[in-house]
Amino acid sequence: MTKILDEILCNYKGNKSELIPLLQDIQSNFGYLSEEAIKEVSKFTRVAESEIYGVATFYTQFRFTPVGKKHIMVCKGTACHVKGAPQIIEGIERHLGIKEGEVTLDLDYSLESVGCLGCCALAPCAMINEDVESNMTLKDIKKMFRRMERESKEDS
């Protein structure tokens, strides 16, 4: 981890204004912000750890625990809400046996809701890693997970 972290830090000057991009960079490499990483960032930028936590916890993007291999972000925008996003979230919760904000025990899936993905015309929708799933229905949830499992088998 330290080696990759050092490589990331090499691309920055250590200014305070770089704090958010730096944390974003670290999160996109490791999936979350570990205590160790925050300590390193603190040394590098000379910003107190407490202040870094202050900034990082302010923004919903930052996480302090790992996410699953497939990170599911269900959109909670207005259009999605009107078209049944709350039911979709409950449906996924039931299917995976976890609550919003949690990770499955095998670390395969994690579930979260987000403000708005901007895919409102095809509501309700969700983002799974980088892909957007649109026009979701309760009855298709099982199918969606079967497809993802098939895909991850093919990948491995």
Next chain:
Amino acid sequence: MNFKQLFKESEDEYNSIIRGKSPVILIGSATCGKSAGALEIAATFKKEINEQHLDAEVIEVGCIGLCYLEPIVTIIKPEMPAIFYGQVTKKIAKKLVTEYLNGNNPMTEYALGTVGEKGVEGIPALFEIPVMKPQVRRILRNCGFIDPSNIKHYIANGGYSGLNAALKIKPLDVIENIKNSGLRGRGGAGFPTWMKWKFCVDSEADKKYLICNADEGDPGAFMNRSLLESDPHSVLEGIVIASYAIGVKEAYIYCRAEYPLALERLKHAISEMKEMGFLGDNILETGFDLNITIKEGAGAFVCGEETALIASIEGKRGMPRTRPPFPTTSGLWGKPTVINNVETMASVSMIMQSGYNHFIEFGTDESKGTKTFSLVGNVKNTGLIEVPLGTTLREVIYEIGGGISGDGTFKAVQIGGPSGGCLPESFLDTRIDYDSLTMAVAIMGSGGLVVMDNNSCMVDVARYFLDFIQNESCGKCVPCRLGTKQMLDILTDITLGNGKKGDKELLKDLSQGIKDGSLCGLGQTSPNPVLTTLKFFEDEYEAHIIEKRCPALLCKELINYKVIDEKCEGCMLCLKSCPVGAVSGVKKQVHKIDIDKCIKCGTCIELCSGKYNAIERVNKY
């Protein structure tokens, strides 16, 4: 190379592709298109073209706004108009290659419309179909027509001629042009753009900054995403023109991290600009220097507020501060800063390309030009639209939107996101412009229009927005942080059937306190969704509080699910899919729902609707 040569070169290249000897297939590949399977369709076209040994090019373009018809494919054959096809499946894609590309049958049954001088029998002109006819596409003129990752396509369609023209006149004359256009900020508040620029020009400082606000956080709005994905250069050109007018050498784009494709297209576009000499040192050999830096937002709605946005770029918690001083006096790093919305920037490049007279052809006296809106929710034709300011809500919802989807009836339209309000049917003839909407107790906001039908519960909608605000309140002002929490608790109680007499009055009291006691726009406007629903849908609040009844049959605690005996055919579908085993019965006999077990998840209704419609929601009390 001077601009004239660049234009000539770009035009030649563009014409050789679009009007060349071999056919071109344009695939709408913005986020909406991609989520509908555009990439698979593109792959199918490429494979078929290869297998049938044809000479044709497949290009990924942006979104023309007809999101409900995605994936959208456009085929341009030599000597033929461009033909648009909607909801293209792999099967249709194969047919189009065999029948139209390899043959001469344009497959009119799948076609949406044509664009071009000549028509095709059996296919209407695209801009004449009902969803397109009332629209005026100015900001979106290139969206879905050009390759957003090829700057030459943009230049060939008049791009950067606005910058070229601006650099030939004095900065103050550029501001004069914008003043003559009457352009008002497209981010929501509608402040005259030229005035903001002038304030910044008049502030003395060694350095000034421009920030393009692409932190489109309003839930239900995606105009900026679509524009950045489909025509990023129109926004970037506006940024360069504005920077020149104000005297800025360093500009920023603050874009949400939730828009990965928009960020990718922006990064690519900026590198193209540098190559072409539209960015960097000595732009178009005029001695004007500018750099643009992209800053990724980190998921905080309040960062759309300008002082919070500045704090975020400085690497701090995105918390608003008091104004004045306004950013045009003291903004980023304490220097004069102009913050303009994405669409404002695209309007600036259009005004400088085609002149302010072109811009003022549409709009009202006080609100000039056109405006893009995302039309979503329970309407038939969802998507991104552009209409002249002053168009009525009715025209937008019924003519462009095609009316309410399914068999529902219109209940409300939510406009302006969490800062806006819900307007009932009696307000449908309200004109969409800055001032009419303010009078109607809503605000235009950035342009999200969410249509709601009779299945939407207005108390739940108010609760939804407060839940959103609660999550997004930065916590600085007590009335916003705690007041909205109290309002949320009261509204949650009402939806759970625990509403009390006096709740409505308490909500109004709290609203006033939050409006008066909050520093920024987020707090000041946060009670709007509650106030407008209280004003226009008071009967729904009454029903929840007094009768413990949800008129929309949505609030779970107030309803039960029930099988309609006469309609149930005993197909076992709901029984098999019920996640808690609450449905009992045998094949071909009427099923029954055990209301003690039922969690009201909606699975059975979803499965049965459209088939037997044998399950209904009924009031519990």
